[in-house]
Amino acid sequence: MPLLEACNVTKMFGELTALNQVSLTVGEHEVHGLIGPNGSGKSTLLKCIAGAESPTAGTIFFAGHDITEKPPEERARVGINIKFQITSVIPSLSVYDNVLLSLQAQSPLTSLIWSRTRQALHFRIMETLEHFRLAERMDECAGVLSHGEQELVEIAMALAPEPKLLLLDEPTAGMNLEERRITAELLRPIKDRCSVVIVEHDLDFIRDICDVLTVLDQGNVLDGGTVEEIQASKRVQEVYLARV
Amino acid sequence: MGWTVFVTRVLILSLLALSFDLVWGFAGILSFGQALFFGGAGYAVALMARDLGVSSAFLALPAAALVRLAFSLLIAALVLLGRRLASMIFVALGTLTGAYAGDRLARSWYYLGGQNGIPSISPLRAGSYELVEGVAFYYLAFGSLVIVYLICRFLVRSQFGLALAGMRDQETRVAFFGYRVQHLKTLVFALAGAIAGLAGGLYAFHEGFVWPNMLGVVLSTQIVLYALFGGVGTLVGAVIGVVVIEHVSFILSDRFPEVWPIILGVVLLLVIMFQPKGLVGLLVSERERAGSFGRRPR
Numbered sequence: 001m002p003l004l005e006a007c008n009v010t011k012m013f014g015e016l017t018a019l020n021q022v023s024l025t026v027g028e029h030e031v032h033g034l035i036g037p038n039g040s041g042k043s044t045l046l047k048c049i050a051g052a053e054s055p056t057a058g059t060i061f062f063a064g065h066d067i068t069e070k071p072p073e074e075r076a077r078v079g080i081n082i083k084f085q086i087t088s089v090i091p092s093l094s095v096y097d098n099v100l101l102s103l104q105a106q107s108p109l110t111s112l113i114w115s116r117t118r119q120a121l122h123f124r125i126m127e128t129l130e131h132f133r134l135a136e137r138m139d140e141c142a143g144v145l146s147h148g149e150q151e152l153v154e155i156a157m158a159l160a161p162e163p164k165l166l167l168l169d170e171p172t173a174g175m176n177l178e179e180r181r182i183t184a185e186l187l188r189p190i191k192d193r194c195s196v197v198i199v200e201h202d203l204d205f206i207r208d209i210c211d212v213l214t215v216l217d218q219g220n221v222l223d224g225g226t227v228e229e230i231q232a233s234k235r236v237q238e239v240y241l242a243r244v
Numbered sequence: 245m246g247w248t249v250f251v252t253r254v255l256i257l258s259l260l261a262l263s264f265d266l267v268w269g270f271a272g273i274l275s276f277g278q279a280l281f282f283g284g285a286g287y288a289v290a291l292m293a294r295d296l297g298v299s300s301a302f303l304a305l306p307a308a309a310l311v312r313l314a315f316s317l318l319i320a321a322l323v324l325l326g327r328r329l330a331s332m333i334f335v336a337l338g339t340l341t342g343a344y345a346g347d348r349l350a351r352s353w354y355y356l357g358g359q360n361g362i363p364s365i366s367p368l369r370a371g372s373y374e375l376v377e378g379v380a381f382y383y384l385a386f387g388s389l390v391i392v393y394l395i396c397r398f399l400v401r402s403q404f405g406l407a408l409a410g411m412r413d414q415e416t417r418v419a420f421f422g423y424r425v426q427h428l429k430t431l432v433f434a435l436a437g438a439i440a441g442l443a444g445g446l447y448a449f450h451e452g453f454v455w456p457n458m459l460g461v462v463l464s465t466q467i468v469l470y471a472l473f474g475g476v477g478t479l480v481g482a483v484i485g486v487v488v489i490e491h492v493s494f495i496l497s498d499r500f501p502e503v504w505p506i507i508l509g510v511v512l513l514l515v516i517m518f519q520p521k522g523l524v525g526l527l528v529s530e531r532e533r534a535g536s537f538g539r540r541p542r
């Protein structure tokens with residue numbers, strides 16, 4: 001059984017068809033790349049999976065359960081975490097507290113009130129921060145970090161709670177080359193821990209970490225397959241690769 | 245009017261402002277209904293004293309807080325808990341309407357004493373001791389304020405407070421971490437309702453009577469403005485707001501009874517426009533406002 005199965009998902013914004021009967025299957029420990037020109041519906045698809053948008057038609061199964069009608073918090077609780085295209089760290093909180101905020105989200109309210117999980121989570125926070133080379137900056141307000149660093153904090157926040165499925169929308173946008181290289185290095189081993197759907201424009205980056213690709217164009221699935229297959233695909237070359 | 249009586253009144257209003265700061269400054273719920281909880285609890289203890297003969301501090305004040313807790317849970321269920329998150333404007337209008345309706349109801353219902361309210365409530369008792377206005381009541385109000393402040397501070401500095409801070413800044417985002425935003429909001433709203441209820445119970449016994457203004461839109465708005473003036477999101481700011489405005493009013497309204505309300509209005513407007521963090525914004529840094537949550541292990 002695949003971990004995620006989106007079946008014939010259609011999303012209309014008024015007259016505009018952002019997604020037209022899109023199907024996507026993601027297996028356990030698979031890194032699935034989602035590529036396509038701007039406006040092709042990549043972000044919308046991720047939002048439908050995370051619960052930020054509800055599909056006009058179609059069904060989404062996660063680990064065999066229909067989650068199409070579930071609110072975002074319940075999807076997070078079964079193991080779907082997302083990093084949106086637009087960075088949204090909490091600017092007034094420290095980097096450390098941002099990660100804590102994400103890690104403690106599923107603790108019961110009573111243990112939050114008595115700060116009971118604080119001690120136990122400290123180790124995991126530090127581990128995450130060190131892993132993402134953010135430990136030195138942990139006491140700074142997240143809002144003062146560079147755009148690339150904020151992206152890293154957000155990836156750390158999405159990954160720290162050990163989701164089953166990680167959705168990353170353009171994680172390297174706004175990063176410099178060095179940050180990009182670090183991010184690829186950090187993301188490569190995570191397929192041992194979870195499955196990933198990643199939207200990305202950087203083709204080297206995609207070749208580096210993706211197992212499977214799905215290509216979207218104007219809300220339709222243009223093609224799907226391994227990186228090699230997609231690179232060889234005539235249809236994709238005509239519509240997409242030619243333009244990049 | 246005696247100084248002790250005046251200060252006691254300010255302390256009780258500070259409790260009310262604290263309850264507003266908790267809902268707006270920490271949970272991002274724009275509640276114009278805090279006076280409804282305040283006055284509602286006042287009426288509840290007045291009726292208990294009049295019809296049931298209950299005026300023991302150990303019964304009446306917890307009852308006031310509990311009645312409000314239940315009542316605010318009910319309101320929360322109506323305005324906060326939908327499948328979709330209620331918008332801020334919906335909550336503000338909903339609570340404002342509630343305060344208005346409470347005021348009208350109290351004015352027109354004979355059982356509640358109509359326009360005159362419920363006069364001569366028997367004094368609050370602790371055992372055989374009668375707490376009337378004066379030093380003992382002052383200590384009761386002061387002690388209540390300190391305890392409530394400490395409880396609130398404990399709460400907003402806990403991991404729960406961190407969740408609130410995240411929710412206040414990025415309400416839609418935190419749901420994607422797995423926070424049940426409506427539960428967080430409901431809990432804070434109910435707690436604030438209980439605090440407003442405690443304040444209302446104290447106020448009713450302190451004044452010895454209750455009347456419809458205690459429930460209405462004017463008091464609700466006044467509390468919102470005082471808290472904004474002092475600075476929301478810090479707890480202490482709300483208290484500062486009430487203490488400063490009430491004291492200045494006390495002195496100036498005697499001397500300039502006609503122009504004082506106009507001056508007050510203008511000053512409030514200027515502060516809210518040009519110093520949106522309120523008076524405490526001048527004293528406390530942004531970092532301190534964000535604070536820390538739960539003691540970090542070394």
Ligand SMILES: Nc1ncnc2c1ncn2[C@@H]1O[C@H](COP(=O)(O)OP(=O)(O)O)[C@@H](O)[C@H]1O
Pocket residue numbers: 013016018036037038039040041042043044045
């Ligand atoms: N909330 C929205 N309301 C209206 N149109 C939207 C909304 N979100 C996205 N769209 C439209 O849907 C299409 C797909 O957008 P998006 O999924 O963001 O594309 P991508 O991420 O592939 O660049 C675009 O034409 C965009 O303008």
Ligand SMILES: [Mg+2]
Pocket residue numbers: 042043044085169
């Ligand atoms: Mg996009």
